[in-house]
Amino acid sequence: MDYLEIIGGKKLSGSVTISGAKNAALPIIAATILSDKPLKLTNLPNVVDIRTLLKLLTMLGGYVKHHETTAEIDNSTINSTKAVYEIVSQMRASILVLGPLLARFGECEVSLPGGCAIGQRPIDLHLKALEAMGAHIEIKGGYVRAEAKNGLRGAKIIFDKITVGGTENIVMAAALAHGTTTIINAAKEPEVVQLCEMIASAGVNIQGIGTNELTIEGTGGKTLAFDTIEIIPDRIEAGTYLCAGAITQSTITLNKVNHEHIRASIDKLESMGCTFELADDSITIHPSDTLNPVNLITIEYPGFPTDMQAQFMALAVMANGESLIEERLFENRFMHVSELNRLGADIWLKGSTAAVKGVDKLYGADVMATDLRASSALVLAALVAEGTTHVRRIYHLDRGYDNLEGKLAALGANIVRKKERH
Numbered sequence: 001m002d003y004l005e006i007i008g009g010k011k012l013s014g015s016v017t018i019s020g021a022k023n024a025a026l027p028i029i030a031a032t033i034l035s036d037k038p039l040k041l042t043n044l045p046n047v048v049d050i051r052t053l054l055k056l057l058t059m060l061g062g063y064v065k066h067h068e069t070t071a072e073i074d075n076s077t078i079n080s081t082k083a084v085y086e087i088v089s090q091m092r093a094s095i096l097v098l099g100p101l102l103a104r105f106g107e108c109e110v111s112l113p114g115g116c117a118i119g120q121r122p123i124d125l126h127l128k129a130l131e132a133m134g135a136h137i138e139i140k141g142g143y144v145r146a147e148a149k150n151g152l153r154g155a156k157i158i159f160d161k162i163t164v165g166g167t168e169n170i171v172m173a174a175a176l177a178h179g180t181t182t183i184i185n186a187a188k189e190p191e192v193v194q195l196c197e198m199i200a201s202a203g204v205n206i207q208g209i210g211t212n213e214l215t216i217e218g219t220g221g222k223t224l225a226f227d228t229i230e231i232i233p234d235r236i237e238a239g240t241y242l243c244a245g246a247i248t249q250s251t252i253t254l255n256k257v258n259h260e261h262i263r264a265s266i267d268k269l270e271s272m273g274c275t276f277e278l279a280d281d282s283i284t285i286h287p288s289d290t291l292n293p294v295n296l297i298t299i300e301y302p303g304f305p306t307d308m309q310a311q312f313m314a315l316a317v318m319a320n321g322e323s324l325i326e327e328r329l330f331e332n333r334f335m336h337v338s339e340l341n342r343l344g345a346d347i348w349l350k351g352s353t354a355a356v357k358g359v360d361k362l363y364g365a366d367v368m369a370t371d372l373r374a375s376s377a378l379v380l381a382a383l384v385a386e387g388t389t390h391v392r393r394i395y396h397l398d399r400g401y402d403n404l405e406g407k408l409a410a411l412g413a414n415i416v417r418k419k420e421r422h
């Protein structure tokens, strides 16, 4: 198993190019199931989660030619509608094939994803919405078996909670349904917007893109044809590099970013004392000599993203005062707290709120990555810790960060990937 060795204390400089967004690419790959024509995806991030979902497509019988950031896909040959446990258990987002498989083939079986480190993460809202669209759903042997032999019907869906994956699944299902679907309390994250734009570009009438109410006129079973789709920049990767600049007190430039998508992170970093220069699709962070403490609550877009909570906690550890961080979306997304404390942080946890007392110094130690974003928080802390930090279990990082150690090393960080001896 690989681990990262980081020797803290180096300033960063120069520029880094942000990759395509994993969380945009995953639903887009799933949505290719709605088509039986060849198509091309570009600007894919080179990360494990993308390879996992592309592998699932090939297991369903689709044709995939994947090279680094590009994939040519032809799903005309799909001859299975079963998404097996071996894949779904590796990555929860594989549940995104449920809507498109059911919409195109009238039946499918998708393994239940189960819980994960950051909380229970149920899919009840996805299933309830598909049932409202006429699907018959049964859970048996660890699989969701869904059937809609005469196709799905448009329906009015009111989500009890805003769900990104649930909205994406239902948008895809509604695209091929008979009649009109309205989704109330829809997610409006940029990744949901890109999925809607992709489907609309194939001729499906979607109203309300980027709002909490979507109306989708289904094609009544007719498959779609997509042009080449370029994945939007990864706002979480961008936010993470801004935090790297802030924590190491370095001026760095990020290329290929969408400023609007990272507004919440920019605002919080400004309140902590950093300043920014924005150009067309790049941004330069000018750090502050001392970081002010920060108060934040994770919430749906355009609010502060839960996927940036751990990285900002690493920053708060180095701030001059006490910060309060409240996690509202996932009940167990604080596993990085004990690991940050191992590096010398002073974080006290009560329920869904963390009180972070800034410290003068962190000290390198052995720490364990527990989930994707928690892992990047440990890397950020290690960049300023005195001495050597080993971040273990970095397969979490490899799921979602494209070449993290390569990009940080190019900025001047002292970071190398090593292999455990046993």
Ligand code: UD1
Pocket: 023, 024, 026, 093, 119, 120, 121, 122, 123, 124, 125, 126, 127, 161, 162, 163, 164, 165, 166, 191, 306, 307, 329, 330, 331
């Ligand atoms: C997506 C992102 C993830 C991000 C999250 C919130 C992808 C691949 N992943 O995850 O990085 O952290 O959005 O921005 O895009 N819920 C239910 N029932 C459901 C579905 C969700 O109760 O059927 C709850 C969840 O447990 C959670 C909340 O709703 O508390 C939001 O989850 P959701 O938006 O669905 O997250 P994901 O789509 O899984």
